[in-house]
Amino acid sequence: MPRVKSRDALEELIGEIVAKRDLNKPCITLCSGTACHATGSDSVADAIVEELDKQGLTEEVGFRRTGCHGFCEQGPIVVIYPEAICYLNVTPDDAPEIISKTIKETGIIDRLLYTDPSTGERIVHEHEIPFYKHQSRLVFGDNLRIDPTNIKDYLALGGYRALARVLHELTPEEVLEEVKRANLRGRGGGGFPAGMKWESTRNAPGEPKYVIVNCDEGDPGAYMDRSIMEGNPHRVLEGLTICAYAIGARHGFVYVRQEYPLAVKNLGIALEQAREYGFLGTDILGSGFEFDVKVHRGAGAFVSGESSALMNAIEGKVGEPRPKYVHTSEAGIWDKPSNLNNVETLANVPLIIEKGADWFGSIGTEGSKGTKIFSLVGTVNNTGLVEVPMGTTLRDIIYKIGGGIRGGKRFKGVQTGGPSGGIIPVQYLDLPVDFDELTKLGSMMGSGGMIVIDEDTCxxxxxxxxxxxxxxxxxxxxxxxxxxxxxxxxxxxxxxxxxxxxxxxxxxxxxxxxxxxxxxxxxxxxxxxxxxxxxxxxxxxxxxxxxEKRCPALVCKDLISYYIEPEACIACLKCLKNCPEGAIEGEKRVIHVIEQSKCVKCGICYDVCPPKVGAVKKISGKPVPPSLPEAERAIRKGKKKGGGSD
Amino acid sequence: MVEIDMKVKMKRVDEIIERYKGEEGVLIQLLLDIQSEFNWIPHGVIARISEKMRIPTSQIYRIASFYKAMSLNPVGRHIVQVCMGTACQVRGAPKILDRLEANLKIKEGGTTPDMRFSLKRVNCLGCCAMGPVIEVDGTYHGKVTSAMVQEILEKYE
CATH class of the missing domain: 1.20.1440.230 (NADH-ubiquinone oxidoreductase 51kDa subunit, iron-sulphur binding domain)
Incomplete structure (x- = not known):
C-alpha cells in the first residue's frame, strides 16, 4: 500500500474500500475482546472458519473478529449482519447450526438469543436488547464493526478524516479552540479540561514537546481503556495525532500496561499500519506535519498511572511521582513540556473535530459534556461496558441497563472512582452521574469503574x-x-x-x-x-x-460462624464431602454438624449446599446453637421427601 | 550441561540487549523482555545488562524490585495469578485465594517446592465482568468458585 499523500487521496481510498464492500453480503462478527477470549472465543472462531469452509461459503460469507462489544457477561457474542442478529454464549458446537440455519436459511436459533429475565421474551437484534438499547455508544460503538487488526475497517467508517481536516483546514490554534469549546474533560481521573491542558503544554517554553496516551488503567474494576485500545486502536492514534498537531509535538508515547497483552499486540499492529499508510511519520497526508509514536509497556505499579510518575517510567526510571509544584505540562518527560491524556479522552477527539464542539456540547450536563463509558461490574445482572450521556442517573445505569441486582439481593451501594473514590449509598440512586455530582458526594468519576455492591458485601x-x-x-x-x-x-x-x-x-x-x-x-x-x-x-x-463484634453482611471471617440448621438439613453429604478440613460430621440420613474447632470458614459448605435446601447458615454476633444430641440426628425414612439427593 | 544452558541463555540475553542498545530510557522495556523470556530476572543476567548497557547494577535492582511484573526469584513452571480487583473482590476473590493457598500449601507470592506452581495476586486483570478471575499461564478462567479450584490446578502438570 503506497502512502496516502493528500486529503483527496484519503477520500479516494475510503471510497474504494466502501465500494468494494457489499453491505448486503452476510457477515458473521465475533467478539474477541479479552473477556470473550476467557470464555472461549478462539475456539468458536476456529469452528466458524472450519464450518464455512466445509459448507463452501468462505467467499460468500464474511467473517470478522471484532473488539469488545461490552456485554461481557454473555460472551462469546456473535452478531450476524446485515440483520444484526445477536447470539450470546456461543460455543464451538453451535457453529454448524449458525451457518446452516441462520446463514443459509435465514432462520433464527432461539436458544442462542437474549432472553429478557422479567418477561421471558426472546430478542433477536442486538440494538433491541435492553443492555444496548438504553446506551448511546458514540465512542465505543465502532468496536462492534471493526476488526482492530485491519486498518481498512476503520477507514471504511470514515477513519482519519478528522485528522485530514485538521491538517489541511485548521490551524493548531483553531483545533485547540474547538477542543476547549467542547469542554472535553479528562476521562482518566480528575476530569481536568483537556483543552486547557493542551494549551498550557503548547505555550510552555522548551522543545521538543511530547504527547502521551495513558493506558495504564490501574483502577481495579475499570477496563474501558483496555477495550478501546484492543478494539479500536486507530481511533486513539488519530486523537493523539490531532493532539500532537495542536500542541506542536513530533514525538508521542503510548503507555500501556503489561497486563494487557492483547492491547499491546493490537496497538503494535495499528502503529505499523498507520505508518505504512502515512498517517504517522513524515509529511502526514501531504501536510508537512511530522509525528511518530513509541510504545512503552508499564511494568505493574498502580502509582505509575499518576502523570509525573508515568513520565519517570517512560524515562526508564522507577515510576514514582515528582513534587507537583512543577507541572508536567512545563517539565514532563526529560523535563520537556509533556501532555498526558487518557485513552477515552483522546478517542473523543476525532468525534469533536468531525461533528463540532456545539454538537458535543449538546450532550451531557452543564459541567460535563459528552458521554462516559462505565464498567458496570460487581453484583449486577448485566455486567459489561456501558456508554451513556453524562448526567444519566445511577438508577438508569444499574437497573435499566444493568438489569438490577443479581439473585434478587438488596442494593447497598455503588463504588466509583477506583481505590481513591468512594461508595455511594442507596439514597442517591437518582443522582445524575457527572464529574461534579460524584465529587460532591465524596466520591469521584475516576476512570469510570462502577462496582455495584449488595447486602452480602461488608x-x-x-x-x-x-x-x-x-x-x-x-x-x-x-x-x-x-x-x-x-x-x-x-x-x-x-x-x-x-x-x-x-x-x-x-x-x-x-x-x-x-x-x-x-x-x-x-x-x-x-x-x-x-x-x-x-x-x-x-x-x-x-x-x-x-x-457488637458483629458483621452485618456476614463477611468478616473472625466475626462469623458457619452452622447447619438441623431442621433444614437433608443429610445429602454434599457439604461433608466437599469440606477440605473434614470439619463436618454426619452420614447419610444423619443430620450434619460442623465441628467449630476444625472449621476454617472457607465457605465451601455454604456454596455447595443446594439452594433449595439452604441448610448451611452464617451467623454473627451470637453464639452457635448447640448441636442436636446424637439420638435426634437420624432422619427417618419418608420424613422428608426428596431427601438424600446425593 | 549447565554450562551449555548458560551459554544459550546469555546469547538470548545479548539478543534482547541488542534491541535496545543506544536508546535512552529503555531499561524497563529491556527487563520486561528478560522477564517474559525466563519468567524471572536471574542475577547473572543483571550483571550482563549492567556491563553491556553501562548501567549500575544498583539501578537495575532498584527497577526490578519496584515493579510487580518483574521477579528476582525463580518461579514455578505455571504461574497462577488471582485477580484481586474490586469487582472480583466483591464476587468472592478472597475465598478463591484462600483455597489456592490451602490447596497449593503456599502463601501468595510463593512457589511450590516441586516448582510446579507460583501463586501471585494481581490488582486487576481487566476481566471484571467475569469475576472472580484467575489466570494460569495466560489462560483466563472466569466465574471461578472455591469448588472449581482443584479441578483447574489439575490441568497443569
Whole structure:
C-alpha cells in the first residue's frame, strides 16, 4: 500500500474500500475482546472458519473478529449482519447450526438469543436488547464493526478524516479552540479540561514537546481503556495525532500496561499500519506535519498511572511521582513540556473535530459534556461496558441497563472512582452521574469503574480492601501516604477482626485529614476517600463491628460462624464431602454438624449446599446453637421427601 | 550441561540487549523482555545488562524490585495469578485465594517446592465482568468458585 499523500487521496481510498464492500453480503462478527477470549472465543472462531469452509461459503460469507462489544457477561457474542442478529454464549458446537440455519436459511436459533429475565421474551437484534438499547455508544460503538487488526475497517467508517481536516483546514490554534469549546474533560481521573491542558503544554517554553496516551488503567474494576485500545486502536492514534498537531509535538508515547497483552499486540499492529499508510511519520497526508509514536509497556505499579510518575517510567526510571509544584505540562518527560491524556479522552477527539464542539456540547450536563463509558461490574445482572450521556442517573445505569441486582439481593451501594473514590449509598440512586455530582458526594468519576455492591458485601471490609490495596501500591516516597496508609490498615484490620475499639473511627478521620493535606501526589491525597466515604454513609456498620463484634453482611471471617440448621438439613453429604478440613460430621440420613474447632470458614459448605435446601447458615454476633444430641440426628425414612439427593 | 544452558541463555540475553542498545530510557522495556523470556530476572543476567548497557547494577535492582511484573526469584513452571480487583473482590476473590493457598500449601507470592506452581495476586486483570478471575499461564478462567479450584490446578502438570 503506497502512502496516502493528500486529503483527496484519503477520500479516494475510503471510497474504494466502501465500494468494494457489499453491505448486503452476510457477515458473521465475533467478539474477541479479552473477556470473550476467557470464555472461549478462539475456539468458536476456529469452528466458524472450519464450518464455512466445509459448507463452501468462505467467499460468500464474511467473517470478522471484532473488539469488545461490552456485554461481557454473555460472551462469546456473535452478531450476524446485515440483520444484526445477536447470539450470546456461543460455543464451538453451535457453529454448524449458525451457518446452516441462520446463514443459509435465514432462520433464527432461539436458544442462542437474549432472553429478557422479567418477561421471558426472546430478542433477536442486538440494538433491541435492553443492555444496548438504553446506551448511546458514540465512542465505543465502532468496536462492534471493526476488526482492530485491519486498518481498512476503520477507514471504511470514515477513519482519519478528522485528522485530514485538521491538517489541511485548521490551524493548531483553531483545533485547540474547538477542543476547549467542547469542554472535553479528562476521562482518566480528575476530569481536568483537556483543552486547557493542551494549551498550557503548547505555550510552555522548551522543545521538543511530547504527547502521551495513558493506558495504564490501574483502577481495579475499570477496563474501558483496555477495550478501546484492543478494539479500536486507530481511533486513539488519530486523537493523539490531532493532539500532537495542536500542541506542536513530533514525538508521542503510548503507555500501556503489561497486563494487557492483547492491547499491546493490537496497538503494535495499528502503529505499523498507520505508518505504512502515512498517517504517522513524515509529511502526514501531504501536510508537512511530522509525528511518530513509541510504545512503552508499564511494568505493574498502580502509582505509575499518576502523570509525573508515568513520565519517570517512560524515562526508564522507577515510576514514582515528582513534587507537583512543577507541572508536567512545563517539565514532563526529560523535563520537556509533556501532555498526558487518557485513552477515552483522546478517542473523543476525532468525534469533536468531525461533528463540532456545539454538537458535543449538546450532550451531557452543564459541567460535563459528552458521554462516559462505565464498567458496570460487581453484583449486577448485566455486567459489561456501558456508554451513556453524562448526567444519566445511577438508577438508569444499574437497573435499566444493568438489569438490577443479581439473585434478587438488596442494593447497598455503588463504588466509583477506583481505590481513591468512594461508595455511594442507596439514597442517591437518582443522582445524575457527572464529574461534579460524584465529587460532591465524596466520591469521584475516576476512570469510570462502577462496582455495584449488595447486602452480602461488608462495607468495613471493602474499606480495608482499598486501604490495603493502596498501602501495597504506595511508592513510599512521602511520609503521610506511606505511614498514614499503614496505620489506617492496622486500624481497619483490627475492626474486621473484632479487635476494634471506641475512638477508632475518629482516629481514622484524623489520619485522613493529614494525608489529604500533606501527601505528595494524588494517590496519597485521595487515599483516605474510601474510608471517609464509608464512615460518612455506613457508620452503623462500623459501630456493629466495633461495639457488637458483629458483621452485618456476614463477611468478616473472625466475626462469623458457619452452622447447619438441623431442621433444614437433608443429610445429602454434599457439604461433608466437599469440606477440605473434614470439619463436618454426619452420614447419610444423619443430620450434619460442623465441628467449630476444625472449621476454617472457607465457605465451601455454604456454596455447595443446594439452594433449595439452604441448610448451611452464617451467623454473627451470637453464639452457635448447640448441636442436636446424637439420638435426634437420624432422619427417618419418608420424613422428608426428596431427601438424600446425593 | 549447565554450562551449555548458560551459554544459550546469555546469547538470548545479548539478543534482547541488542534491541535496545543506544536508546535512552529503555531499561524497563529491556527487563520486561528478560522477564517474559525466563519468567524471572536471574542475577547473572543483571550483571550482563549492567556491563553491556553501562548501567549500575544498583539501578537495575532498584527497577526490578519496584515493579510487580518483574521477579528476582525463580518461579514455578505455571504461574497462577488471582485477580484481586474490586469487582472480583466483591464476587468472592478472597475465598478463591484462600483455597489456592490451602490447596497449593503456599502463601501468595510463593512457589511450590516441586516448582510446579507460583501463586501471585494481581490488582486487576481487566476481566471484571467475569469475576472472580484467575489466570494460569495466560489462560483466563472466569466465574471461578472455591469448588472449581482443584479441578483447574489439575490441568497443569
Amino acid at each position: 462495607i468495613v471490609d471493602l474499606a480495608r480492601y482499598f486501604v490495603d490495596f493502596l498501602c501495597d501500591e504506595s511508592c513510599g516516597k512521602c511520609v503521610p501516604c506511606r505511614e498514614g496508609l499503614k496505620r489506617m490498615r492496622e486500624i481497619l484490620e483490627d475492626i474486621v477482626a473484632g479487635r476494634g475499639k471506641e475512638g477508632d473511627i475518629e482516629l481514622l478521620e484524623e489520619i485522613a485529614v493529614v494525608m489529604k493535606k500533606a501527601s505528595l501526589c494524588a494517590l496519597g491525597t485521595t487515599a483516605a476517600n474510601p474510608a471517609l466515604s464509608t464512615i460518612r454513609y455506613f457508620r452503623d456498620e462500623y459501630d456493629a463491628h466495633i461495639k
